[in-house]
Amino acid sequence: MKDNIFRNFFDHTIEGILIIEDGFILNLNKAMLEILKYDSKEELIGNLATGILIPNIQQKLLEYNNTIFEEISLLTKEGKIIPAVIKIKDFKEDNKNYKVVFIHNLSDLKEKESLLIEQSRMAAMGEMISMIAHQWKQPLSSIGTAISNLKLRINMKRYEENIFEKKLDDIERYLKYMSTTIDDFRNFFKKDREKELSNIYYIVDIALEMFEEVFERHGISIINKDTKKLENVFLYKNELLQVIINILNNSKDAFLEKEVTPLNKITLEYKELKKVQKIIISDNAGGIKKEILDKIFDPYFSTKNKQNGTGLGLYMSKTIIEKHFDGKIKVSNKKDGACFEITISK
CATH class of the missing domain: 3.30.565.10 (Histidine kinase-like ATPase, C-terminal domain)
Structure with missing residues (x-):
């Protein structure tokens, strides 16, 4: 029951979420698939996270509600580069280290700014x-x-x-x-x-x-x-x-x-x-x-x-x-x- 609740929550957040182990994508939610224009999780699971997360040459930080986000670029399945901000959290489970990456798509915001x-x-x-x-x-x-x-x-x-x-x-x-x-x-x-x-x-x-x-x-x-x-x-x-x-x-x-x-x-x-x-x-x-x-x-x-x-x-x-x-x-x-x-x- 708890697993179902977690899966529902994981797949119905507005922001994209990646779970990374040793630099490789272990899991991701539906919002992340939609942002990157992929059809299924299997296309990304097991791949290096650096294949879709592109850091800026100069680190850019954005503060919102006393939380610091980092500006990056994302590479979609179609090869399109889109702007985003990420927040990374480390956690440990069964003596293994993981990273959870929370991602906000900035495309609409950048378009409005333009x-x-x-x-x-x-x-x-x-x-x-x-x-x-x-x-x-x-x-x-x-x-x-x-x-x-x-x-x-x-x-x-x-x-x-x-x-x-x-x-x-x-x-x-x-x-x-x-x-x-x-x-x-x-x-x-x-x-x-x-x-x-x-x-x-x-x-x-x-x-x-x-x-x-x-x-x-x-x-x-x-x-x-x-x-x-x-x-x-x-x-x-x-x-x-x-x-x-x-x-x-x-x-x-x-x-x-x-x-x-x-x-x-x-x-x-x-x-x-x-x-x-x-x-x-x-x-x-x-x-x-x-x-x-x-x-x-x-x-x-x-x-x-x-x-x-x-x-x-x-x-x-x-x-x-x-x-x-x-x-x-x-x-x-x-x-x-x-x-x-x-x-x-x-």
């Missing part, structure tokens, strides 16, 4: 389009003025070659600027397929170019303290760019809400350490209220109205840095403003 990142990116699109419109406004106006001037000279039969060349050079320069601008924004919305060797300075510069006209319009100056020479590292360029844009956008909104004048400034600092690189972004927009300081990375938490904020920007920034860069992001109030410190593993 969708949230995409939702956050799309939420930023409105802001990006507004920036493009503002950055194009002046060159379009200048192109229109140059064309009108040339038409007037043609009508007046005034064909000064040097003036025509200068006006055409100006138009070419404006069009080149507009082309570069749209390429920067278009690249931002491309999904990162793999890490690329790049430099944090380069990515921050792209973000600053995107904000150049907006910052100038609102009297926000940039203090770039690039005293340290940073090494090139492999990273997801667009994801890091998304994080930088989120933080710069938050600072910009803080200035607009609090109407801080006339010396609005954002300061950028960089640090090169043995295993990590750091970007420190601070402003003098008055800081973040103490009662919400520990909530700003929570999902859907926003101090902005519904029209201007989704509450996903900083949450997804934290997710991206922690999950995709093995790093950390933290915020604090310093002097007369907020300070974001991003740490990226090399």
Whole structure:
């Protein structure tokens, strides 16, 4: 009777369970079969557990309800690799040592996380389009003025070659600027397929170019303290760019809400350490209220109205840095403003 109760419990848990002896699979439950897409236990019993459990190159730990789980990958019968977390318990029976491995499939969670990142990116699109419109406004106006001037000279039969060349050079320069601008924004919305060797300075510069006209319009100056020479590292360029844009956008909104004048400034600092690189972004927009300081990375938490904020920007920034860069992001109030410190593993 007790054996039947145990078998029923063993085969009807939500999580997958493996029982391992000396590295070989001794038994497994139905949930484990479903996760791995096998038809019967006999296909796996007697095989090495390392044939289906693939540890990550760097050990990743996840804490939930005061219990520590380790992130790994699972290899299914179809050869598909899926993300999971495991918890291992040792036990002894009849003087034999066994390991019980409890496994949670993270596929659905990872998919939802990916969708949230995409939702956050799309939420930023409105802001990006507004920036493009503002950055194009002046060159379009200048192109229109140059064309009108040339038409007037043609009508007046005034064909000064040097003036025509200068006006055409100006138009070419404006069009080149507009082309570069749209390429920067278009690249931002491309999904990162793999890490690329790049430099944090380069990515921050792209973000600053995107904000150049907006910052100038609102009297926000940039203090770039690039005293340290940073090494090139492999990273997801667009994801890091998304994080930088989120933080710069938050600072910009803080200035607009609090109407801080006339010396609005954002300061950028960089640090090169043995295993990590750091970007420190601070402003003098008055800081973040103490009662919400520990909530700003929570999902859907926003101090902005519904029209201007989704509450996903900083949450997804934290997710991206922690999950995709093995790093950390933290915020604090310093002097007369907020300070974001991003740490990226090399």
